[in-house]
Each structure stands twice: as C-alpha cells, then as structure tokens.
Amino acid sequence: MKLKREHVQLGVFTILQSIVCWWAALNYGQSFETAEFSAAQLPLIGYTIAVAAAIFIILNARVPSQWSLITIGISVAFAFTNIIAKESELLYLLLTCSVWLFVMAVPRFGMQNYFGLVVFGVIMTFTIPVAVFDLQNNYLSTTFLSKLGPLLFSYLFLYVPSFSHQREVNQLMSAITGGLLILSIFIESMNWQAIAAIVIVIAVWFSQQALGKTRGHLMITVVVQFVLMWLLY
Numbered sequence: 001m002k003l004k005r006e007h008v009q010l011g012v013f014t015i016l017q018s019i020v021c022w023w024a025a026l027n028y029g030q031s032f033e034t035a036e037f038s039a040a041q042l043p044l045i046g047y048t049i050a051v052a053a054a055i056f057i058i059l060n061a062r063v064p065s066q067w068s069l070i071t072i073g074i075s076v077a078f079a080f081t082n083i084i085a086k087e088s089e090l091l092y093l094l095l096t097c098s099v100w101l102f103v104m105a106v107p108r109f110g111m112q113n114y115f116g117l118v119v120f121g122v123i124m125t126f127t128i129p130v131a132v133f134d135l136q137n138n139y140l141s142t143t144f145l146s147k148l149g150p151l152l153f154s155y156l157f158l159y160v161p162s163f164s165h166q167r168e169v170n171q172l173m174s175a176i177t178g179g180l181l182i183l184s185i186f187i188e189s190m191n192w193q194a195i196a197a198i199v200i201v202i203a204v205w206f207s208q209q210a211l212g213k214t215r216g217h218l219m220i221t222v223v224v225q226f227v228l229m230w231l232l233y
Contacts, residue, residue: 006063009219010056016222017052018045021124023131023229024151028144041135046077047094053102059112059162059218066103072098090131097127114173117163121155149184150197150232157181157193158203158221161208171209178205185232195233200228 050071057068079094100123103109104116111119125148134140145204157177160170185194204224 006060009060009216010053010063013056013218013222014049016226017055017085020046020151020222020225020229021048021052021128022132023091023226024233025129025144026149027233028133028147041132043078043081044131047075050078051097051101051128052106056218058101059159065105065107071167072101072105072178075101087134090134092164093127093131097123100178103116110211112163113168114164117156117159120159120163121152124232147188150181150188151229153181153184153211154178154225156229158204158225161217162221173207174208178202188232197228197231200224200231 009138052069054071054075057063057071059066076095076096079091079098079112081140100119104111126145128143128146129151130140155179157174160173160177163174166172178201182198185201188194
C-alpha cells in the first residue's frame with residue numbers, strides 16, 4: 001500500500017517534535033548526579049508522541065482537525081497511568097497541555113491566533129520538558145527553567161505562520177519573536193554553536209519575510225527547531 005505524503009510527514013514530525021520536547025531536559029539534566037532513566041519515563045514517551053502527533057494534525061490544514069481528538073485522548077490516557085498519576089503535580093501539568101491542545105483543535109474556540117501561539121509556546125516549553133527533568137532527577141531546578149528561553153522563543157518564532165494568515169502582521173511578529181530568540185541565545189552563551197543557531201534564525205526570518213507560509217512549513221519548522229535544540233543544548 002502506498003503511503004500518503006501526510007502520513008510520512010506525520011511520522012517524521014512526530015519523531016522530531018518528540019525529540020525537541022525531551023532534548024533540553026535530557027542534556028541539561030545529565031549534568032546532575034541525580035540524573036537517571038527510570039520506568040517512570042516510559043509512559044511519558046507515549047504521552048509525548050501522542051502530543052506531537054496532535055500538534056501536526058491540528059496545524060496541518062490538509063488533515064481534519066477532529067482526528068487530533070484521538071491522539072489527545074491517548075495523551076490523557078498516558079497521563080493517567082499509575083506511574084505519572086501518583087505525582088499529582090506532573091499529572092496536572094500534563095493535563096494542562098492536553099486540554100490546551102483540545103482547545104486548539106476545536107475551531108469554534110478560535111485559538112489559532114497570536115494569543116494561541118503564545119500560550120502554545122509556553123505550554124510546550126514548561127510541561128513536557130519540565131516533566132522529563134522532574135522524572136529524571138526527582139526534583140525541579142529553577143536554574144533549568146531559566147535555561148528554557150531559547151526553546152520558548154523557538155516555538156514563538158518558528159510557528160508564527162502556522163497560527164495566522166495575516167502576512168504583513170506575521171512579518172512584524174517574526175521580527176519580534178526572532179529578535180527575542182537571538183537575544184535569548186546571546187544571554188545563554190556565545191560559542192560556534194550559538195553563532196550557527198543565530199545564522200539559522202536570520203536565514204529563516206528572511207525566508208518567512210519572502211515566502212510566508214509554504215506548503216511544507218510544518219516539516220521545515222520541526223527540522224529547524226530540531227537543529228536549533230541540537231546546537232543550543
């Protein structure tokens with residue numbers, strides 16, 4: 001049976017976005033002596049995959065958004081597994097992410113706009129990565145939270161075209177969020193990886209100004225974000 005392009009893109013996007021969600025927490029968390037992989041993280045892997053798939057379905061105009069309700073339901077099921085549910089703070093955190101995706105998936109709520117973009121960025125930055133770090137180290141470091149600036153602004157910058165079709169306003173939003181992303185990179189460190197990341201951000205910004213939202217926007221977005229996380233964390 002021939003695979004449809006959307007199915008292939010869904011698979012690739014889900015894998016890369018799942019890695020993005022885990023990358024900062026795993027790499028930064030490994031510097032702590034308490035870091036260890038445990039069975040508690042297995043349900044979180046399933047949760048992350050379900051969330052990543054839901055994001056692709058919601059933001060891909062060629063896939064009916066109601067299909068995302070299935071993946072959102074699967075994410076909730078993973079959140080309620082015994083291993084995660086016994087940690088009530090983590091349960092509430094993950095459910096917040098699932099609930100917001102549900103709000104995004106329902107057109108009548110009208111949350112695919114700039115406000116929705118900001119909430120989406122905050123949710124994706126401070127839910128799954130925080131849960132990964134907490135399960136890996138059995139506590140939450142405020143220092144780790146302060147390191148998540150580049151991840152947050154990468155969501156706000158790269159996903160601008162996915163949340164609005166107002167190209168002129170999008171150009172302004174891209175300039176603002178791109179500038180904040182570059183600033184957050186400067187604050188964290190200045191080495192060859194940071195310089196390479198800044199060059200990529202500038203190149204993407206010029207691309208957004210010239211082309212707006214392209215047909216393969218989601219795939220380009222997740223690949224660029226994956227590369228940025230690899231460089232910065």
